[in-house]
Amino acid sequence: MAQETETLLQLLAQHEQQILTEWLQEAGAASTRTSEAARRAMRSEAEEILKAMRTALQAGVQADDFQAPAWAALRQALEALSRTRAAQGQSAGDTSQFVLAFKRPLFVVIQRDMAGQGERQMALVWTMSTLVDRMAQWTVTTYQQTREEIIKRQQQDLLELSTPVIKLFEGVLAVPMIGTLDSARTQVVMETLLQRIVDTGSRLAIIDITGVPTVDTLVAQHLLKTVAAIRLMGAECIISGIRPQIAQTIVHLGIDLQGIASKSSLADALQLAMEQQGFVITRTK
The missing domain is CATH 3.30.750.24 (STAS domain)
Known part of the structure; x- marks a missing residue:
């Protein structure tokens, strides 16, 4: 297991609740305009993504090899997120922004726990940033595919409705x-x-x-x-x-x-x- 991957896994294990709470705050879950049901849904989505991420990191897979089988659970969690948001009418930007909000709490933990270790700190930041960027890109790709499927299904429904027998x-x-x-x-x-x-x-x-x-x-x-x-x-x-x-x-x-x-x-x-x-x-x- 690469040193950066192992360190990232340790930080997630030690500060999971703090990272989760700050992630949801950064994503807007604490906003007064967000309903309680939406907050619970966002928390459930975030927890599922964190769980899948830990599973992949424990397998020792590199963060830049996002197509590896070990990342399958995380990809599936992100696909579920994208499909849910697409069905709700949210944009691809909103969906990827939710994932990108994961960066800030991780940056805070890395900066605090690895103070004075400039070289290791930068390497870990790069590893983490690369991983989160790939996650956000995956959500956008899945979102677009889902929207195309929805549009095709709606077109088919309209065709059937416009041609009654x-x-x-x-x-x-x-x-x-x-x-x-x-x-x-x-x-x-x-x-x-x-x-x-x-x-x-x-x-x-x-x-x-x-x-x-x-x-x-x-x-x-x-x-x-x-x-x-x-x-x-x-x-x-x-x-x-x-x-x-x-x-x-x-x-x-x-x-x-x-x-x-x-x-x-x-x-x-x-x-x-x-x-x-x-x-x-x-x-x-």
């Missing part, structure tokens, strides 16, 4: 499309619609594109793929919401919608669907 009546489903169609969204629509066709035994699906601002070659290809998938399931499809501008665009692009029923409005598509299903609409008055 509605059962209009027996045997007929409708999918109102709103916004721009891309590959990811079309895939969600296709999977959701096909599953609903299986679940309900529907024979007809209406895809309403009234809310789609523009139709280009890519959008048309997505629609054709969806229609093809629906037909493979033994159902038929009607496309509604074909406005004059969209009709002209489809013609100019040379897109072939032959064999696919299309209507200018959802009401017309619904009427056609009812006729195909054998329903007759009559007025009672």
Whole structure:
């Protein structure tokens, strides 16, 4: 075990409670704006990090080899900290600042206990500072990964919410499309619609594109793929919401919608669907 590592381990063992208390004070746990629940959570996080750090130092691993297996518990503790803070909406800067606040109480202990040992003191300060910096960097990296995962999950949730499959009546489903169609969204629509066709035994699906601002070659290809998938399931499809501008665009692009029923409005598509299903609409008055 390197001399600096051994000395750091001894200082942590001798002054753990003092270091922990001053660390939390430096991190703002003593602020009147911090709730009691938040204080307890911060203390628990700090204690877990200190415990993992002692375990790694006892294994004799060097502080600059942060990817070593002995540091795995500490990395996991920091990852848990980052994920919790990210889920709470705190920034990466706030998360790393909590870890960096660990430096000051360590500096105080080193300065006091090693007074007059300038060379050893500087070596220990460098070892400790390097370790804490790596810890803070790890939290930032994990925070960014966590935020990306959260954003992707939210995007997926929004896609699913923005593409509802509605059962209009027996045997007929409708999918109102709103916004721009891309590959990811079309895939969600296709999977959701096909599953609903299986679940309900529907024979007809209406895809309403009234809310789609523009139709280009890519959008048309997505629609054709969806229609093809629906037909493979033994159902038929009607496309509604074909406005004059969209009709002209489809013609100019040379897109072939032959064999696919299309209507200018959802009401017309619904009427056609009812006729195909054998329903007759009559007025009672």
